[in-house]
Amino acid sequence: MAFDKLKKMLGDEDDQEIVNEEVLYNLEEGKEKSSKENTNQMILVEPRAYSESQTIADHLKSKNTVVVNFKRVTDAQAKRIIDFLSGTLYAIGGDLQQIGPGIYLCTPKNVSVQGKISADDKSKKGDEEDDW
Numbered sequence: 001m002a003f004d005k006l007k008k009m010l011g012d013e014d015d016q017e018i019v020n021e022e023v024l025y026n027l028e029e030g031k032e033k034s035s036k037e038n039t040n041q042m043i044l045v046e047p048r049a050y051s052e053s054q055t056i057a058d059h060l061k062s063k064n065t066v067v068v069n070f071k072r073v074t075d076a077q078a079k080r081i082i083d084f085l086s087g088t089l090y091a092i093g094g095d096l097q098q099i100g101p102g103i104y105l106c107t108p109k110n111v112s113v114q115g116k117i118s119a120d121d122k123s124k125k126g127d128e129e130d131d132w
Contacts, residue, residue: 057088
């Protein structure tokens with residue numbers, strides 16, 4: 001008898017099932033949200049100083065792909081940034097690939113790149129370009 005009173009206070013079993021379904025639905029939404037937050041991105045960066053190399057490394061540590069264009073820095077700064085990023089990529093098991101004059105693709109371990117972009121042969125073209 002006391003059990004029946006308690007059951008009436010708490011509601012029917014059907015009501016309890018609805019509550020359970022709502023909880024499961026909310027849990028599923030939470031999982032969807034967390035999987036969207038973990039979506040990897042491709043980030044384009046044009047550093048203006050060596051000090052920005054740490055920000056690029058942080059993107060790589062977060063498993064994001066980064067394309068770095070060195071047109072806004074001197075050759076000496078670009079070399080220092082490449083050295084820093086090479087160390088970062090070695091530590092995380094990533095890869096560095098030149099995709100154009102002064103443009104590099106930095107990929108973390110979870111990203112694979114298929115194919116290679118060949119460097120232009122200046123002797124065949126005869127065009128004057130930046131020496132990278």
